Amino acid sequence: MSFESKTPEGPLKDQWTNHKNNINLVNPANKRNIDVIVVGTGLAGGSASATLAELGYNVKSFCYQDSPRRAHSIAAQGGINAAKNYQGDGDSTYRLFYDTIKGGDYRSRESNVYRLAEVSANIIDQCVAQGVPFAREYGGLLDNRSFGGVLVSRTFYAKGQTGQQLLLGAYSAMNRQIARGKIEMFNRHEMLDVVLVDGKARGIIARNLVTGEIEKHSAHAVVIASGGYGNVYFLSTNAMGSNATAAWKTHKRGAYFANPCFTQIHPTCIPRSGEYQSKLTLMSESLRNDGRIWVPKKKEDVAAIRAGKLKPTQISEEDRDYYLERRYPAFGNLVPRDVASRAAKERCDAGYGVNATGEAVYLDFSSAIERYGKEQAQINGEPNASKERVLELGKKVVEAKYGNLFEMYEKIVDQNPYETPMMIYPAVHYTMGGIWVDYNLMTSIPGCYAIGEANFSDHGANRLGASALMQGLADGYFVLPYTIGDYLSNDIRTGKISTDLPEFEAAEKEVRERLEFFVNNKGTHSVDYYHKKLGKIMWDKCGMARNAEGLKEAMQEIKELREDFWKNVSVPGSMDELNPELEKAGRVADFLELGELFARDALEREESCGGHFREEYQTEEGEALRDDQKYTYVAAWEYTGNPMESILHKENLEFKEVELKTRSYK
Amino acid sequence: MNLTLKIWRQKGPKDKGKIVDYKVNDISEHMSFLEMMDVLNEQLINSGEDPVAFDHDCREGICGSCSMFINGRAHGPAEGTTTCQLHMRSFSDGDTIYIEPFRANAFPVIKDLVVDRSAFERIQQAGGYISVNTSGNTQDANAIPIPKEDADMAMDAATCIGCGACVATCKNASAMLFVGAKISQYALLPQGRVEAEKRAKNMVAQMDAEGFGNCTNTGACEVECPKGISLSNIARMNREFLTANLKK
Ligand SMILES: Cc1cc2nc3c(=O)[nH]c(=O)nc-3n(C[C@H](O)[C@H](O)[C@H](O)COP(=O)(O)OP(=O)(O)OC[C@H]3O[C@@H](n4cnc5c(N)ncnc54)[C@H](O)[C@@H]3O)c2cc1C
Ligand code: SF4
Ligand code: FES
Numbered sequence: 001m002s003f004e005s006k007t008p009e010g011p012l013k014d015q016w017t018n019h020k021n022n023i024n025l026v027n028p029a030n031k032r033n034i035d036v037i038v039v040g041t042g043l044a045g046g047s048a049s050a051t052l053a054e055l056g057y058n059v060k061s062f063c064y065q066d067s068p069r070r071a072h073s074i075a076a077q078g079g080i081n082a083a084k085n086y087q088g089d090g091d092s093t094y095r096l097f098y099d100t101i102k103g104g105d106y107r108s109r110e111s112n113v114y115r116l117a118e119v120s121a122n123i124i125d126q127c128v129a130q131g132v133p134f135a136r137e138y139g140g141l142l143d144n145r146s147f148g149g150v151l152v153s154r155t156f157y158a159k160g161q162t163g164q165q166l167l168l169g170a171y172s173a174m175n176r177q178i179a180r181g182k183i184e185m186f187n188r189h190e191m192l193d194v195v196l197v198d199g200k201a202r203g204i205i206a207r208n209l210v211t212g213e214i215e216k217h218s219a220h221a222v223v224i225a226s227g228g229y230g231n232v233y234f235l236s237t238n239a240m241g242s243n244a245t246a247a248w249k250t251h252k253r254g255a256y257f258a259n260p261c262f263t264q265i266h267p268t269c270i271p272r273s274g275e276y277q278s279k280l281t282l283m284s285e286s287l288r289n290d291g292r293i294w295v296p297k298k299k300e301d302v303a304a305i306r307a308g309k310l311k312p313t314q315i316s317e318e319d320r321d322y323y324l325e326r327r328y329p330a331f332g333n334l335v336p337r338d339v340a341s342r343a344a345k346e347r348c349d350a351g352y353g354v355n356a357t358g359e360a361v362y363l364d365f366s367s368a369i370e371r372y373g374k375e376q377a378q379i380n381g382e383p384n385a386s387k388e389r390v391l392e393l394g395k396k397v398v399e400a401k402y403g404n405l406f407e408m409y410e411k412i413v414d415q416n417p418y419e420t421p422m423m424i425y426p427a428v429h430y431t432m433g434g435i436w437v438d439y440n441l442m443t444s445i446p447g448c449y450a451i452g453e454a455n456f457s458d459h460g461a462n463r464l465g466a467s468a469l470m471q472g473l474a475d476g477y478f479v480l481p482y483t484i485g486d487y488l489s490n491d492i493r494t495g496k497i498s499t500d501l502p503e504f505e506a507a508e509k510e511v512r513e514r515l516e517f518f519v520n521n522k523g524t525h526s527v528d529y530y531h532k533k534l535g536k537i538m539w540d541k542c543g544m545a546r547n548a549e550g551l552k553e554a555m556q557e558i559k560e561l562r563e564d565f566w567k568n569v570s571v572p573g574s575m576d577e578l579n580p581e582l583e584k585a586g587r588v589a590d591f592l593e594l595g596e597l598f599a600r601d602a603l604e605r606e607e608s609c610g611g612h613f614r615e616e617y618q619t620e621e622g623e624a625l626r627d628d629q630k631y632t633y634v635a636a637w638e639y640t641g642n643p644m645e646s647i648l649h650k651e652n653l654e655f656k657e658v659e660l661k662t663r664s665y666k
Numbered sequence: 667m668n669l670t671l672k673i674w675r676q677k678g679p680k681d682k683g684k685i686v687d688y689k690v691n692d693i694s695e696h697m698s699f700l701e702m703m704d705v706l707n708e709q710l711i712n713s714g715e716d717p718v719a720f721d722h723d724c725r726e727g728i729c730g731s732c733s734m735f736i737n738g739r740a741h742g743p744a745e746g747t748t749t750c751q752l753h754m755r756s757f758s759d760g761d762t763i764y765i766e767p768f769r770a771n772a773f774p775v776i777k778d779l780v781v782d783r784s785a786f787e788r789i790q791q792a793g794g795y796i797s798v799n800t801s802g803n804t805q806d807a808n809a810i811p812i813p814k815e816d817a818d819m820a821m822d823a824a825t826c827i828g829c830g831a832c833v834a835t836c837k838n839a840s841a842m843l844f845v846g847a848k849i850s851q852y853a854l855l856p857q858g859r860v861e862a863e864k865r866a867k868n869m870v871a872q873m874d875a876e877g878f879g880n881c882t883n884t885g886a887c888e889v890e891c892p893k894g895i896s897l898s899n900i901a902r903m904n905r906e907f908l909t910a911n912l913k914k
Contacts, residue, residue, distance in 0.1 A: 051800045054799055067730075070723060070731055072723070075724045119802070126800060127807075128807040129798045129857060133820040133824050136814045139811065140813055140817075142807055161825060175794055278701050412753070577777065578719055
């Protein structure tokens with residue numbers, strides 16, 4: 001197995017250009033003889049499939065939904081970053097690079113992040129050419145908004161549906177190639193294993209989710225674009241089907257898994273309302289452009305609110321604690337996500353939470369509505385507009401910006417956020433950790449690549465808002481399609497890979513036996529029973545704050561839960577039909593292993609950085625305390641048969657361009 | 667609240683299928699409709715029965731997976747709402763709720779409430795794109811200014827989630843609202859104009875080939891569309907289609 005970052009030589013700003021100039025290419029005639037499998041059709045997989053097909057490779061794409069357009073990327077709301085500097089506010093490739101390294105708390109690879117910033121501008125050009133209807137200003141040019149952790153406006157958006165529009169763009173590019181016969185699309189298929197031949201990734205085993213048939217698919221390279229593993233917590237903002245199976249199976253076959261404990265807990269989500277809760281809903285970070293976050297200053301007000309005797313709108317300005325503005329005057333409500341989440345937890349733990357569970361803070365738009373209303377009245381030539389008129393005008397502006405989010409909130413909570421502040425609380429949202437990849441996005445299995453949220457590459461210990469969409473599309477449109485050629489140039493004479501090889505037979509047999517086990521087990525508990533239990537352990541002991549004792553307990557408890565699962569899980573129905581419970585069983589089985597490695601990784605990292613907050617390592621003011629001497633590395637885990645015995649490999653991170661500093665947003 | 671559910675059960679495409687009654691108790695008004703279905707399924711699993719299969723993924727109204735016909739209405743009683751965004755506060759204690767799949771000849775049932783909407787895929791493949799390579803070597807994004815009104819209208823059309831409620835609602839099982847939305851999104855943008863007519867012709871031809879019905883302007887689709895896609899998109903599609911055919 002190879003474990004070198006393969007970062008090109010030379011100055012950062014020339015690395016990608018030089019690398020592209022030096023790597024091997026496959027000529028167009030030979031590409032026709034080469035097959036590539038792409039697992040996943042989100043922004044990363046969709047864009048990669050389309051581009052690989054366009055370059056001439058034969059692509060086979062897989063997703064578990066009934067259409068590539070339904071991949072989880074569709075749900076991204078707020079926007080996508082790009083260093084276009086259209087606002088003339090001093091943005092540049094360097095600044096985007098720097099913000100991302102700093103935002104990630106100095107735990108990502110400089111070379112990858114610089115390349116990401118470099119290609120970011122191209123993404124916007126590409127998407128506009130595809131007909132993505134980004135928001136525009138009255139002059140007809142593209143509009144921008146701001147996201148957390150930065151001081152420029154570089155986020156492009158399409159109302160609150162940016163992910164949807166970008167994914168439909170990638171999907172349309174895929175459709176064009178499906179129509180040409182260059183992409184063969186496998187909807188409602190789930191990859192259940194990767195197949196290695198002579199140490200190289202040469203195919204996958206997938207289950208047709210409609211007929212239950214187990215299929216062998218071969219290729220010269222396999223690309224994993226299956227998204228993140230946030231659902232290890234059961235409750236997260238991810239789609240119900242989001243899972244780690246493709247990534248985890250790849251890990252078990254030899255791909256190192258990096259930084260599993262780096263998880264993003266997003267500060268602004270709708271709080272949970274009961275035990276039956278099946279998932280959590282995000283309220284986009286873009287809302288923090290205009291919303292102010294607060295809790296009451298006085299405990300008696302908190303009590304009155306919880307008892308339903310007081311409304312938040314009745315609390316005067318002096319009695320409100322705008323704690324982010326208080327603690328972080330420079331960035332205020334737009335501090336990065338990890339900082340905002342911990343601050344909310346701190347207030348709620350101290351007893352200031354504003355709903356029945358004590359786990360909610362306010363996100364208030366009244367100041368913004370008034371400010372916009374006044375501005376609009378000026379523009380309209382109504383300087384003497386009444387208060388009602390100002391509010392009416394202001395609400396219109398806010399509606400144009402965030403209308404669909406407000407609507408979504410009202411549907412779920414049954415309260416009108418134009419009239420009363422939203423209630424929000426942090427929730428699991430994104431996983432920075434993932435399959436380890438080198439500069440070429442190749443995993444430690446030759447010929448196996450990982451892109452998008454499934455890899456660990458660019459966000460260090462904390463991802464900045466609007467950067468996941470950027471990374472997914474950068475990987476898929478502009479990076480992987482070129483770096484993969486370097487590897488495939490050795491395969492021009494290989495010819496078709498046969499699925500009759502013993503390696504395929506063996507992998508298929510393993511998959512089949514596992515499925516047979518599930519449907520024959522006739523145990524006592526449903527899959528969800530185990531998933532919820534796992535989620536609770538993860539949230540309580542590997543959540544927003546962690547400590548050594550809790551992590552050790554978590555490892556033990558997860559191990560016991562896993563043993564119980566393999567004895568007592570109950571899966572109704574059969575293997576050869578559409579069987580959602582069987583799908584879930586396989587996914588939860590993998591989460592039950594991943595969770596343990598997660599806890600172990602968190603235990604190993606005796607520092608606080610980004611989303612990984614160890615209670616033992618904090619400053620007097622409660623800020624994260626990094627240990628650059630000991631932990632400036634990527635923790636890449638090698639599977640050896642049991643998560644408990646995985647071997648830790650360290651990729652040391654070298655910072656040549658950026659000086660390591662304590663992250664400060666004060 | 668306690669409810670009686672009358673649910674369409676169908677083992678597979680060839681099975682005839684029938685309505686089966688179930689009871690669920692202690693349902694909270696804050697639950698989403700699909701969380702209520704989770705409760706039912708947990709109940710069925712624990713009593714050794716086969717749970718009800720239904721499509722769902724994002725559970726926040728954007729992926730277009732969920733597709734239930736509830737009390738005779740696509741996505742249920744609330745307007746501008748997908749099945750997954752429907753909450754139990756729209757129902758009352760003691761209610762009987764009918765739950766069926768989205769029905770149309772072009773959407774055959776796979777199992778229970780899950781239908782095959784791949785006809786929509788093939789329509790998109792017939793022309794739902796702008797023929798531009800993904801090389802990134804395009805002109806600068808701000809090179810073509812686009813009037814905000816046009817961009818906003820294109821965006822409104824582009825918010826279609828491809829759920830198929832319009833088809834399930836229409837007495838003719840027409841897919842015009844879905845196809846009209848896609849054609850409009852591109853027709854409204856200068857990048858999409860170049861191929862606008864060809865696109866309209868090809869997508870409409872595919873729509874007909876899939877066995878969707880004709881549009882007789884009843885407008886039920888617009889009412890039931892969870893994303894408020896406007897009928898004006900159908901009119902625009904017809905214009906594009908007519909011009910394309912006149913030039914033939
Ligand atoms: C609610 C929400 C809002 C967000 N908003 C933003 C935002 O505004 N800006 C931003 O930058 N980021 C945002 N993010 C993050 C961002 O959306 C994701 O990180 C990103 O879309 C992931 O893309 P992906 O292509 O890597 O994977 P996904 O979009 O998750 O796609 C995964 C694909 O893999 C397939 N798949 C998975 N497992 C298998 C398997 N075993 N077999 C076959 N197929 C499989 C799925 O079918 C799917 O096609 C948001 C995330 C959430 C949850
Ligand atoms: S037009 Fe409306 S109802 Fe029809 S598929 Fe699109 S979103 Fe669904
Ligand atoms: S589950 Fe995604 S729209 Fe309903």
